[in-house]
Amino acid sequence: MATSNLDLADIQATVLRYRPEPYYGTHVLLRIDDARGGREFLRRLVPHVASAADWWLRDDAWIAVTLSYAGLVALGTPEQSLRSFPASFREGMAARAEHLVDVGLNGPQNWEPPFGSSQVHVALSIFSGDQLKWRQAVETAWAQFRDLRGVTLLMSQDFGAQPGDRNSLGYKDTIGQPAIEGSGVEPLPGQGRPIKAGEFVLGYPGETGVVLTMPQPDLLGRNGTYVGLRKYQSRVGAFNRFLRENANTAEERELLAAKLMGRWRSGAPLTLAPERDDPAIGADPRRNNDFDYANDAHGYQVPFGAHMRRMNPRDTRLAQLTDVNLHRIIRRSTTYGAPYDPDALSERDDEIPRGLYFIALSAKLMDTFEFLQREWINKGDFMTLGRERDPTVGLQENDAVFTIPKHPVRRRIHGIETFNVLRGGEYLFMPSLSALRWLANLGG
Template sequence: DIPINDVQGDIVVGMLKPQQIFYFFTIQDAATFKTHLSSDIAPIITSAQQMLDRTKEPLVLLNMAFSQKGLQALGVADALGDQDFFNGQFSDVQGLGDVPGEWKQEFAGGNVHGVILIASDTKDLIEQQVTFIESTLGASIAKVYELDAAMRPNENAGHEMFGFKDGIAQPFLTGFGSKLPGQTEVAPGAIVVGLDGDTSINQRPSGGWMTGGSFLAFRQLEQHVPEFNKFLLDNAPAIEGKTLQERADFLGSRIVGRWKSGAPIDLSPDHDDPALGANNQTNNNFDFTHPEIAGFDIASDQSRCPFSAHIRKTRPRADLAPGVVASRSILRSGIPYGPEVTDDESASNTTKSERGLAFVAYQSTIANGFKFLQEAWANKPSFVPGKNVNPGFDPLIGQAPNGGPRNVTGLDPANPTGQTTFPTQFIVSRGGEYFFSPPISAFKGRLVQ
């Protein structure tokens, strides 16, 4: 069972608040920091238990996680059993397909020892908590960088910057809550360290102090929204009887695998269906097979969902054996950052202020989770294998070396083996870090010994 009193809430529940900040810090005075960690910080870390009932959760949610450099600064010499965490995300720049020059210096510099995630209904409440932490910890830490994130306003709440509803498909952890139709069931240890299903369990340090923790892959992913929208208009396939905007929306749905409302194109290939998008009993209940359609062949038929669609590249459902898909699970807890697109940006098709997704993925082994999805699936044109055509890159997040152009097949159902070339990235990685989000007990235990 998941020790929900000891697991930080963002890992298995998700903060899901209108406002959230990521406060990246470096440890300046480990001894002083440690005394506060156990006495002042541990009591205000929000557990999964505290977030289960949304009506009773604290006004301000707080989680904290450490990089390998942060553990070193604390004097925690244990090897956590995760090589990617140990090396840090900047060592992965090439493999992930990032362009090093696009990385924010704060991440590239390797000075980030930890991150504090704080979420609430208002920025004011968050600021009060930051003031409390800064006055309590004093000079024992220094702020490296802060990223302010927020749900988008009004009807766009819950939608990411391109306009698509996010946070729909998550794996179901055996024994935790109830399973929705279409969820992949995974043993809790795929996400939470030390539990059944943690494939690295034998590499964890003795004493079990990591049990209940999870590795957090953080990425600041900038989104070029006006440029993306222009690309959709410029490359919209010809469809009789549809307006240009409808055809652009159609291309967008093929790129993501869902319409903006969240409705999956595997169930509604021709038009958005907001009622379907909003219904959690049906909006995830598909697997790309269609036994109801005579002669439908999953190895060649892209009339419903392209092999390259973002949600298919990152979770190929029936394209692969169920156990394989489950072993590559992440829990996503990202939130948009940056201002809404201005009229000026729309009119000029040019991004003038940075915006995007503060991407957060939890897994018990980074090489099985975020890193695998990015490197072995999204960035690999031959994935999914066994089709009549190479799917090409994930058109959203797939990256070619040095930001080079990417070919994607299947976007035009009238020519499913034809390629679409994406000359640039519409999502640019500004870097990030790998963190370990420890069980709350470790803030009074191993971390402060």
């Protein structure tokens, strides 16, 4: 194991720890009604918050804690510190809806409470690869606020791997992740060159060589990062109907599902398994991300509009000049609700609670996320796809299309719908452990 140049003992575990396989967990959302109660809660909780020092542990359980801007206000954070957070974070995800193209069906007016209400102050996420340890960690987390005045439980949502470790649309997910320079985590084949740590953790130089402005004092900002949390409802009926209407056999349906994503549902990338699924590749972390698009300049294997190619174009030649490594995110998404059902076809199936709590981490999360939502998800120009949007998470307009490049004639498929509907989201700050202690001790 390589040594790390980062202060791992101060950085929260989720920054480096991969989601276990299989995984179990719970998201807990809380409101702080009284600053003293909130600070007492943090004081009690901090000893149980895991650091990234032992990032390689897989089946252990860990508690992560994040705070919204409203949460920082409710804790009594000094005005000067509050003002030092980026404006987009202070406004919150709901207020940034236009910048995120969270409008219409995905707009905050349709979100589920408590999202977007300014009531979500603290978010706890408990992850584990072991069911018993998960339950124990949830109990530990609850014990820190259950009898405490001034802290109110708003929501608790269990999540976990579905059969075969698939998500709500039947895909294996959370495979492609950036390698972080100096973290001590050995890059996996295909992860590409390690990205500067400052892209993901505050207080270190980023890709441009500059340390980003941090929340003040430095003790509050350093070793922290930002988190984008988004709850999606998967419309499994609509997705299955789309596959059936556009493919005649089960094999064709699987190929179409793979074209939309860039990977077979097993996780095997189309670049390595272009004709037929190869589940052994999908299951192998040393092979399932080991590719670029050098041999697929026309998109015959992975369409330019596929979710995976949009979200990380790797070496694809883009119509708009940008450095793809400036838009990378760490993903720790979690699947909740009923398992994917390949026979679900009705509109009622669209409303059965199941989907993803999408979780992205970045030291400049708001900028990166708003860029991805606006330019790479809800537009097509950067890939010369015109008005086409991301088939997985795009907010689709009427008669939306998906193009599959083919020789001699491309195939244009109509009837793409908004298959994952946004039901809420928050911008959150993930403080370092020393920052959590600083916040807990505010007011003496």
